[in-house]
Amino acid sequence: MSEKKPKKVFIDGPITPEFVAKSIASHSTKKDIGAHSIFLGQVRNDLIGDKAVAAIEYTAYPEMADLKFHEIREAAFAAYPLTCLHIYHSLGTVLAGEISLFVFTSAIHRAEAIKACEFIVERIKHEIPVWGKEILEDGSAVWKVNTV
């Protein structure tokens, strides 16, 4: 059993800069933290043929995703001495240039925060049942394929 309770990961629509800023601010009371590492995934305006991606529509298998996010959290806390860990992922429509993934790790020293953040992002990309449908500028759509 873990002392860390399951947390809400999915956010409807984009993750706003204000949300990220508030998350940072809320850690000012935790004065044993010496380092934060933040990963922000942004929707890119890739060219598909000759049309640019205007947005991504994210869907998920939410129950399985929650289970996998929990496993990844547990693995991260087991592998790295983290003080704090937050993961947020968008569902629904996120426009090109907006943020769809926010991973935030905090530790006493920087090495652990940085390594843990990368570990978590890689596992999310490979293990979380989320799918992105790329909506192109002419309104047509293609399913996103992640780079390995």
Next chain:
Amino acid sequence: MDTEKSKITLLAFGQLTDITGQSTWEMEDISDIDQLKAILIEKYPALAQAKYLVAVNMEVIRGNATLKPGDAVALLPPFSGG
């Protein structure tokens, strides 16, 4: 117990919903994953070319496995989150 007992629930996600035309449905009298795949390909030939994993009750199963009534069988195309 009841007439629903032989049913499993199918869940399709992402690009697979373009092939199946539905995201959740029930199927009866399916004994294992291999049988399920064969029946699905018969119904949706494009599935034969599709890349996907099968998860039974949210656990990814590689290869064949027996299915029991009430199982939730999810067809998961390659993940593309983040």
